Amino acid sequence: MSVFNELYKYRELLKTTIKKDIRGKYKASFLGVLWSFINPLLQVLVYAIVFPYIMRVQTPNYLIFLICGIIPWTWFTYSLSNGTTSITNNANLIKKVYFPREILPISVVTSGLINFLISCVIILIFVLLGGVGLSWHLVFLPVIAIAQYLFTLAAVFLLSAFNVYVKDVEYMVVFLLNIFFYATPVLYSVDMFSGSWLAWIFKLNPMAHFINAYRDIFYVHQIPQLENILFLILLGFILVGLCYLVFKKLEKRFAEEV
């Protein structure tokens, strides 16, 4: 329980760090925080041009199909790449001030979550303008987001702590995210592989489950596989707990190693 006490005591730090993570990055630029929404939109634009016209993908409403995948994926990559370096990039702070170290990874993932929730408005705009429409299935959005939050946080706890000791981790993460992107049904649908032995990749990949679930509520309008998501939430809690313990163990020598 002392974990939560300490975090509660430092809640203002958590708040200002999240604020800095969201606004600080783009503060000096002309469009400011809008960049965090323009970036995924531009990415969507590129894929929406490339895939239907060059690769001849036949998914109906491909643009909307795509955006339901890209927006959660952006949250995931943002959190993993920035989270991994969250301790090493704040070496000055780590060496000079005491504060609960877990605030840094937590704030990266949380600022990603806030960005994601705001970006969901973009999905809604596309869904409405694209003629797919809304449905009551949106009530499941928080459940899916919680599951994704837990998995991402667990990974970021582990990676940020490892990166202090072995600096290669941050470069490996960039590469692995790249592979992971193609192993996750962001650009294509899992149905393309039904019956194929490749389908097991999507069973083992939690991001595949999340993106399928987001598509269910925004695009297909059906109830996502709830027992799946609830199981992932449970697993997520266990992983966060375990990874947090590892983080706490490695944290003791952060100031010396960073």
Place this chain on the structure above:
Amino acid sequence: MKDDYAIKVSNMTKTFKLYSDKANTMKERLVRGWKSKPEVRTVLKNINVEIKKGETVALIGVNGSGKSTLLKLMTKIIYPNKGTVKTNGKLTSLLELGAGFHPDFTGRENIYFNAAIFGLTKEEIDKRLNDIIEFSELGEFIDSPIRTYSSGMYMRLAFSVAINVDAEILLIDEILAVGDQHFQDKCFAKLHELAKSNMTIVIVSHALGPIKDLCNRAIWISDGEVKEDGKCDKVIDDYLKECA
């Protein structure tokens, strides 16, 4: 009374691993082998120090003697290899000024960032905001981004936040060379005021003159051991004799 101490260091030893060239990358680790033993250097040997509430203590010693390491151990930035370091009361350490400042935000916003790192809540910062701005003498510049500040202005703002975070224990490392003579005098005046108000202060400094005025006890650390511990005047005199 069982908890009249503010800081209690018992049988504490701290060692650092000394890498001639630290194996940071995977390649280096693989090539040298994961297990290759780095040289271990003992920075602090079996330290026993108890600082009572309300004391103002100076840590003195030559460069590399381990004073700053001791201060970092008290802050819980690093942890001892043997023994324990216990603190009792809300602790603030000023090992560096302006921790957490972000250059693109205004002085006012940075006060919130910086004070939050010391564990203050929004309401607590709101209450102190005027004192901090007034102490920093920044006037209208407080609403400009701090990348536009001169280094003197930057330090003044940072010190003002740090000094207005009221803690029960204050740890200060060599940061008093702030601003011009006028501002330095003001800082020392503030420290005197805090020392009188029953705050526990531990200060590392080479500015022995002002330290002598401020502190009532000094601990001389030499080669990782406590060489002398006692009345400030006497310890500093002995220290100066040895250095001469």
